[in-house]
Amino acid sequence: MSSGPQPRAAGPVVRVRGFDLALDRRYEPATHIWVADAGPGLVRIGMDPLGAETSGTLAQISLPGVGADLAAGRPFGQLEAVKFVGPLTSPVSGTVRAVNDAVAADPGLIERDPFGAGWLIEAELADPAELDGLLTDAAEITAWYEARIEDYVRTGAIAR
């Protein structure tokens, strides 16, 4: 991370070129969104550290209210950095059951603690089978991150 040491995730992690990736959750590689179990039928959703770093300084965020519907592949919120408003895309379908008011008040939490205090929403899953399409294997996660970091370094998006 360019902004200082990255807090370690609470559970097992794999370190990929300076990024600690929690292995107790799944990843949507196209959008840098993670999904973690949060109880029976519930998941917690957040953004991984590379997604945050390549966005620039996170300025503002808009998130859905409790009870809002989620659709896999569709935006559930918007994130603004460097005057660029872009979607936060849900990897799963379901219903929002909780919203992280702390991250709504301070989007910088996503940069500082992406796997902990920087979580975005919790949702009740409509179709648990959607989780099967996400990355969960340590080797797969490592290979994806290695490749993505290499892409970003090559284009100058990040320095490593």
Next chain:
Amino acid sequence: MPDSGTLRVIDFGQVTPLRSQTLWHAVGYGVSAGEPPTLTFARPSAPYVCLGYHRDLAEIDHDYCRAHDLPVYRRMVGGGPVYLDQRQLFFQICVPAGDVSPSRRDALAGLLAPVVTAFEAVGIAARLDSAGEICLGEAKICGHGAGQIENAVVVCGNLIEAFDHDRAAAILAMPDPAQRDQTAALMRRYVAATPADPGAFAAALTGAYATALGRDPRPGHLSAGELAAVTELDELFTSPDWLAGPARTSGRPAAPGAAGRGVKVRGGVWTFAASSGGARIAASVIAGRLEQVSLTAPAMNGQARAAERALVGLPVAGAADALRQFGEPGSQLAAALAGAEGRVL
């Protein structure tokens, strides 16, 4: 329409303030649905105010806007509230999201680079500075914002042929008159018009984007789907709900309130005003240092001018320590100033 390697170019000419926003937003939906990458131009027929997707309506002085017949519209892309008028040529480049880097920072830099090329082509030595602003010398010469509309990325900007600095400051809600004066002064210094020939600039920009995207520029028009989207967007952009902004928007607060009021003039240049316990501070900050400070603190017993002099030149982070040397009123102002830098968007 299949993408055939062309850069569609649409010059909307002079249009109403509302259409100067909704036309290019409609193009965003069109490109998302398969229309080719598109460069658009438009010029508003009258002045108005436009604020970024996430920004707080309270940042705008609505009494001033009403008194001067300035409508207010919220756009789907980022950035702050801005004053726009017919002496600005708007341009927008819209491409499929898959054609740009997934890094927003990288995508934005890539889509702004042709703008710099176009300015250079018309004799203006523009550059993209480290704060992400297109500048001539130290002055910003092109406003910009960016966003993703469905599966299309759009970056918008303007050629500022003349700029009304006083109006640009007056549309912003700044209850503290000292901050208002400081903001207007900084705008005159750090926001500049570049009176290039708009036709030559548009031609240069078209060529620069065609080269950057590897596409053949061709004049085009809106598709039937885009025309339908314009009608829908006209309705959306004039609805109170849309103008109010997303329901659960938050972020580092910039609007007037207990946390103080921050106004960004350009990257690295901002003003801040706050009050606490009967004491008040208004300050101009350039590259992280206080350049001008106005204090009102009756309890300082005549020490306010000395405190102002002590603060000038200090980094914002060091101002709190200097203020605390002026007793309880200074400590109160230090508390008001604390964290200001991170809250200015």
